[in-house]
Each structure stands twice: as structure tokens, then as C-alpha cells.
Amino acid sequence: MTLVDFPAIAFAAVSCWVAGSLLQIPARSNKALGTLSWVFMIAGTGVLTWFLTSYWIALERPPLRTLGETRLWYATLIPVVGFIVEYRYKIVWLKYYCMGLAAMFLGINYMHPDVFEKALMPALQSPWFVPHVVVYLVAYVMLAASCVAGWHNVILGFRNKRSSKSESMSHYLALLGFVLLTFGLIFGALWAKEAWGHYWTWDPKETWAFISWLAYLGYLHLVARKTDSRKLQWYLGLSFFVLLVCWFGVNYLPSAQNSVHTYSG
Amino acid sequence: MAGSNKTVKTGAAPAGFREAALFTLVTILFGCGIEILTSGGGIDVPGWPFNLIFLLLFGGSIVAVALLFRERPMVSWLGGIPLGLSLIIGIALLSLVGGVLPQEEYPAGSIMTVLRLNGMFSSWPFALVTLIFLINLGLSLVWKTIPFRAANLQFMLFHGGFWLALSCGLLGNSQLERLVVPIYEGKASNVAYDNKTEKVIHLPFAIFLKDFQIDEYVAQFALYDPQHDVVIEPKSKLMPELHKGVKAEWEGIGSVTVLDYLPDALPDAKGMPVPVGDKKGVRFAKVRIDENGKISETWISSGSEALQIKPLFVPMGGYYIVMADGPPKAFRSNVMLIGDGGERKVARLEVNKPVDMQGWMLYQMGYDEKAGRYSTMSLVEAVRDPWLPAVYLGFFMIMAGNVLYFWKGVKKMEEA
Numbered sequence: 001m002t003l004v005d006f007p008a009i010a011f012a013a014v015s016c017w018v019a020g021s022l023l024q025i026p027a028r029s030n031k032a033l034g035t036l037s038w039v040f041m042i043a044g045t046g047v048l049t050w051f052l053t054s055y056w057i058a059l060e061r062p063p064l065r066t067l068g069e070t071r072l073w074y075a076t077l078i079p080v081v082g083f084i085v086e087y088r089y090k091i092v093w094l095k096y097y098c099m100g101l102a103a104m105f106l107g108i109n110y111m112h113p114d115v116f117e118k119a120l121m122p123a124l125q126s127p128w129f130v131p132h133v134v135v136y137l138v139a140y141v142m143l144a145a146s147c148v149a150g151w152h153n154v155i156l157g158f159r160n161k162r163s164s165k166s167e168s169m170s171h172y173l174a175l176l177g178f179v180l181l182t183f184g185l186i187f188g189a190l191w192a193k194e195a196w197g198h199y200w201t202w203d204p205k206e207t208w209a210f211i212s213w214l215a216y217l218g219y220l221h222l223v224a225r226k227t228d229s230r231k232l233q234w235y236l237g238l239s240f241f242v243l244l245v246c247w248f249g250v251n252y253l254p255s256a257q258n259s260v261h262t263y264s265g
Numbered sequence: 266m267a268g269s270n271k272t273v274k275t276g277a278a279p280a281g282f283r284e285a286a287l288f289t290l291v292t293i294l295f296g297c298g299i300e301i302l303t304s305g306g307g308i309d310v311p312g313w314p315f316n317l318i319f320l321l322l323f324g325g326s327i328v329a330v331a332l333l334f335r336e337r338p339m340v341s342w343l344g345g346i347p348l349g350l351s352l353i354i355g356i357a358l359l360s361l362v363g364g365v366l367p368q369e370e371y372p373a374g375s376i377m378t379v380l381r382l383n384g385m386f387s388s389w390p391f392a393l394v395t396l397i398f399l400i401n402l403g404l405s406l407v408w409k410t411i412p413f414r415a416a417n418l419q420f421m422l423f424h425g426g427f428w429l430a431l432s433c434g435l436l437g438n439s440q441l442e443r444l445v446v447p448i449y450e451g452k453a454s455n456v457a458y459d460n461k462t463e464k465v466i467h468l469p470f471a472i473f474l475k476d477f478q479i480d481e482y483v484a485q486f487a488l489y490d491p492q493h494d495v496v497i498e499p500k501s502k503l504m505p506e507l508h509k510g511v512k513a514e515w516e517g518i519g520s521v522t523v524l525d526y527l528p529d530a531l532p533d534a535k536g537m538p539v540p541v542g543d544k545k546g547v548r549f550a551k552v553r554i555d556e557n558g559k560i561s562e563t564w565i566s567s568g569s570e571a572l573q574i575k576p577l578f579v580p581m582g583g584y585y586i587v588m589a590d591g592p593p594k595a596f597r598s599n600v601m602l603i604g605d606g607g608e609r610k611v612a613r614l615e616v617n618k619p620v621d622m623q624g625w626m627l628y629q630m631g632y633d634e635k636a637g638r639y640s641t642m643s644l645v646e647a648v649r650d651p652w653l654p655a656v657y658l659g660f661f662m663i664m665a666g667n668v669l670y671f672w673k674g675v676k677k678m679e680e681a
């Protein structure tokens with residue numbers, strides 16, 4: 001399957017999520033409808049997984065090279081975090097934000113269609129490519145979810161309805177995200193050594209990855225200091241914007257003109 | 266720091282932060298002052314063996330201070346989280362400046378060079394903040410390590426690994442050598458160039474280039490709109506690949522079918538392509554153009570600047586059918602490494618697959634890009650980094666700590 005089919009796929013996935021979410025309303029009093037709702041929501045992700053797989057085959061390389069391709073992965077994986085959190089911890093609201101975020105990513109891809117390009121430059125042809133990108137991807141997914149949870153908690157705080165369960169959820173998502181971010185950073189350094197001769201060159205992309213890592217490092221030390229959890233929710237909600245700069249803002253910064261990593265645009 | 270003494274003792278959270286933030290700010294300003302006085306000279310990391318001596322003295326004093334003066338409030342503040350946090354923010358802000366402003370040459374005397382904003386990561390403010398960062402991290406590390414408790418293992422691995430990677434990475438930088446060695450097919454060379462110092466260096470071995478090869482992705486053809494300087498997407502949205510029998514359609518404009526494809530050919534006197542040996546010619550394709558019923562057949566070609574052969578393209582509607590060589594898929598140098606002592610080693614240098622020779626890592630770096638796949642020149646990068654093992658040990662400690670942290674995190678999450 002190729003990008004020609006993308007609009008139809010995106011439409012199908014979003015429709016599934018919308019239908020599933022709407023069905024949650026009558027599902028409160030009807031168990032069968034509840035099951036149906038889940039079938040729809042998971043089908044949305046299933047459709048995207050299927051598309052990713054066949055796109056991978058058509059490209060003859062992992063679809064992890066362009067920003068558009070990584071957005072496809074986010075759209076596929078972020079709702080999964082929401083589903084798992086509900087299944088495991090009975091927190092129901094996260095999945096709606098996650099599906100919303102995923103729909104937004106599909107929307108961006110629809111507005112800015114990618115070019116179908118099989119070529120993978122030699123530096124990217126490495127056993128490190130998949131682990132490095134996937135670890136980062138999952139880290140971003142976790143931190144996106146923790147950002148969403150952070151804002152949700154901020155709003156709950158305003159309405160005097162704070163929930164310690166949902167505050168610890170945003171914390172653990174951030175913690176796992178940070179751990180993966182650290183792996184991503186180090187894998188990146190080890191790979192850079194193989195591909196470019198040195199593990200760290202303060203390339204803009206590397207610098208921003210370092211800054212985002214520091215942002216979450218700061219968070220963990222604030223936690224170690226027993227900072228008021230209400231303030232931490234703001235922190236989590238805002239740190240994700242640093243990650244966003246790292247992720248696609250970098251290409252637009254003046255410093256990026258001579259980055260070796262601009263292929264990702 | 267009289268104020269900080271009291272706050273640490275009482276343990277009131279926000280207070281220790283104020284002194285820490287102020288201290289970080291003063292450090293940064295002090296660094297800026299040095300830059301202004303030296304007109305942006307930056308810091309020169311001491312070379313061998315002074316970098317090692319510095320590391321040992323620095324590390325040793327941290328351990329000594331940590332053990333001898335642990336009870337002093339000032340020392341406990343120096344190794345505490347409030348200062349650590351301020352320094353993390355300080356480094357993040359300095360990195361932010363270095364990550365936004367281009368790190369390249371600027372005219373001398375401009376504000377960028379005087380404050381060394383264009384060389385942030387070798388500037389005094391950055392170096393000083395990092396130094397205090399290492400002191401802070403080092404002190405807390407000693408306290409968590411002595412007396413030893415297994416529960417602190419994850420902390421030791423994380424913070425110790427970071428300390429090691431950061432200190433050895435920065436101090437080892439003065440001994441890092443990255444040299445470029447241009448080599449030509451059929452010739453051997455041991456002449457290397459240092460791009461930074463513009464010095465010529467003779468390696469203890471020569472590199473003989475037997476053969477340089479480039480694999481390219483399949484050539485493609487496209488419909489080019491000269492008015493808007495864009496490529497028109499075909500109906501399938503794929504750039505059509507050049508194979509015999511491929512057909513591409515552009516809605517409302519027409520279609521193109523590839524009747525024949527010659528990957529290596531040269532034009533004869535009449536301009537007709539004649540197949541030649543590998544890498545001696547350019548790519549030709551015979552195409553049938555169907556312009557809404559109007560049919561024609563002709564040759565198109567990618568041409569080559571290196572061989573001075575003009576590309577052939579044909580009009581279709583108000584557009585042109587053009588052909589493009591595929592981007593490079595892989596390039597490699599088949600070489601013989603000849604040591605000064607006479608030892609020989611056959612090797613293949615390829616991107617992502619460096620080869621070790623007498624402590625030097627050899628990387629396939631580039632080639633004559635103007636000549637493209639006809640290049641007979643290869644650029645090899647020779648890298649020596651004696652401190653690498655220490656940095657890598659740090660990396661692996663961080664990763665080991667990371668695994669423990671992840672495991673603990675998941676377990677606590679289950680409980681929550």
C-alpha cells in the first residue's frame with residue numbers, strides 16, 4: 001500500500017475512533033455496546049497498523065525516515081498508551097486525549113502529504129537505525145501522554161477535583177519516558193560514532209535532544225526534592241513543548257542550516 | 266553564602282534555591298567576563314598528560330572534601346539538589362543559546378564572537394557551569410557511595426556514569442584527532458589533513474585504494490514544470506522507477522512508457538546510445554509518450570557533468586520528461602592498509618562500518634561528488650580518541666542504571 005491510500009486509511013481510522021468514543025456514552029448502561037465501542041477504537045489502531053506494515057513493505061525500508069513517517073507511528077501508538085492505561089489502571093479519560101492527538105497527527109499528514117521515497121542515505125543504513133528511532137518514538141509517545149495527563153490534572157486542580165491516582169499516572173509516564181529518552185540519546189551517540197566518527201558534536205539536533213533530556217532530568221530532581229505535585233503538573237504540561245522543538249522545530253532554527261541530521265525533515 | 270547555611274539546616278525547600286540560582290547566574294556572568302577580556306578566546310582544554318592530572322586532582326579533591334567536610338552546611342549545599350537543579354537549568358539555557366544561534370565563524374569583534382555565542386560549547390560560561398555541575402554531582406555521588414548500600418546502586422550507576430562520560434568526554438577532547446585522508450584509485454597515501462588546525466600529518470600507515478564503488482538507487486523519471494520549477498506528481502504519487510515496461514500516467518496530461526533501458530551507454534555521432542562498460546557511460550531510456558492520443562517515441566538520458574554529456578529530455582504538453590540518477594545507496598573503498606613496519610591488511614571501508622588500524626578508526630567519509638559514480642577519489646576519515654573507553658564505560662553505567670530505574674519505576678507504578 002502506498003500514500004495514495006492514505007486519505008482513505010486516515011479517514012477510516014478517525015471514523016473508528018469517533019464511533020468508538022460516541023458509543024462509550026450508551027455503553028454505560030449496556031455492556032454489549034461497551035464491547036462494540038472497544039472493537040471500534042481498537043479497529044482504528046488496527047487499520048493504521050495494517051497500513052504501516054504494508055507501507056513498510058512497499059518502501060523496502062522502515063518507514064522511520066521522514067517526519068511524516070514518524071507521525072504515522074505516533075498516530076498508531078499514542079492511542080495504545082491510552083488503552084493500556086485504561087485497561088491496567090482504570091483511568092478512562094486519557095484515551096480520548098490520545099485519540100485526539102493521533103487524529104491531529106493524521107490531519108497534519110493529510111495536509112502535508114509526504115513523498116514516497118525509497119532512498120535511505122548510507123549513514124542511516126545501520127543496525128542502530130531502528131532501535132534508536134523506535135526508542136525515541138516510544139519515549140515521545142509516553143511523554144506526550146504525560147503532558148496530556150499533566151494538563152488534565154491542572155484543569156482538575158482548578159476545579160478542586162485533584163486525583164492522586166491521575167497525578168501519579170502523569171509522573172510514571174514521565175519517568176518511563178525519561179528512561180527511554182536516555183536510551184535514545186545514548187544509542188544516538190553510539191551510532192554517531194559508527195557513522196560519523198564521533199559520538200557527540202553539538203549538532204543542533206543533538207543539542208536539542210540534550211536540552212529536552214535536561215528538561216525531564218530537572219523534573220525528576222524536583223520530584224526528589226518533594227516539590228508540590230500541583231506545580232509539577234504544570235511542569236510536565238510545559239516540558240513537552242521543548243520536546244516538540246527538538247522533534248520538528250529544529251529544522252526551522254537558524255542553527256540548523258548545517259546540521260547533519262536535517263534528513264529527518 | 267551565609268544565607269544558604271541557615272536554609273540548608275532548616276531544610277526549607279524554596280530558600281536553598283535562591284542562593285543556588287544566584288550562584289549559577291554569577292558563574293555564567295563571570296564566564297562571560299572572561300570571554301570579553303579575551304575577546305571570545307574560549308577555553309583550551311589542557312593536552313596530555315595535563316588533562317589526566319587535572320582529572321585526578323579534581324576527582325581526588327571532590328572525594329576528599331566530600332568525606333572531610335560533609336557536615337559543613339556550605340559543602341552540603343554544594344552537593345545538594347537545589348544547586349544541581351539550578352545548574353541543570355543553567356546548562357539547559359546555555360545549550361539553548363548554542364542550539365539556536367549558528368555555531369560558525371563570525372566577523373571578529375561582533376557581539377557573537379566577543380561573548381563566544383558562536384562557540385558556546387567551548388566557552389568559559391559553559392565550562393565553568395559544567396565544572397560546578399561536576400562538583401555538585403561528584404559530592405552527591407561520594408555521599409551515596411560511602412557507606413555503600415545496595416539500594417543506592419541505581420543512583421551510583423546513573424550519576425557516576427554521567428560524571429565519567431561528561432568529564433572524560435570534555436577532557437579527552439584535546440586529544441581527539443579527526444583527520445581527512447584523500448586517496449586515489451591505484452595509489453597509496455599516508456598524508457592526512459587536520460581541518461581544524463590545517464596541519465598536515467603523516468599517519469603511521471598508508472592506505473592504498475584498489476577500487477572505489479558507488480551503488481545507486483534505481484534511476485527515476487519525472488514530469489517537470491519549468492514555469493513553477495516543480496515536479497508534477499503522477500497519478501500513483503510515486504516517482505516512477507526506470508525499468509523496462511514501466512508506465513506512468515499524469516492525469517489530463519498524458520502517459521509515458523519505458524520501452525528500453527540502458528544503464529551504461531554513450532551517444533554515437535548521430536546521438537543514438539551505444540551500450541558501453543560499467544561506469545563508463547550514462548543512463549538512457551527509450552520512452553513512448555502518449556499525449557492524449559498523440560504518440561511519439563524518443564530517447565531520454567540523465568547525462569553527466571563529469572563525462573560532459575548533456576542530459577536529454579523531451580517536452581510533453583507544457584512540461585518536460587526528465588530523468589534523474591538515483592541517490593547513492595552505498596559507497597565503499599576497497600583498500601590495502603600498509604603499516605610502516607610492513608604489515609598489510611585488506612579492508613573494505615563503508616559508511617557505518619569503520620575499520621581499526623593501529624589504534625586509528627578509519628571511516629568512509631566521502632568522494633568526489635562532482636564526479637558522482639565516476640569518482641576515482643575517496644575521502645577517508647582517520648579518528649583517534651584515547652579517552653573513548655572511559656566515555657563508553659560512563660554510557661554503559663548510565664544504561665545499567667537506567668534499566669534498574671525502569672524496573673523500579675514499573676514496579677512502583679504497579680503498586681500505585
Ligand code: HEM
Pocket residue numbers: 217220221224344345346348349350352353398401402405408409420423424427663
Ligand atoms: C543521569 C540522569 C540522572 C538521573 C536519572 C538522576 C536521578 C536522581 C534521583 C532519583 C535522585 C534522588 C535520589 C534520592 O534522593 O535518593 C537524584 C539526586 C541528585 N541528583 Fe540526580 N539524576 C541524574 C543526573 C544528575 C545530574 C546530571 C546531576 C548534576 C547536577 C545530578 C545531581 C543530583 C544531586 C546533587 C542529587 C542529590 C543527591 C542527594 O540527595 O544526596 N543528577 N538524582
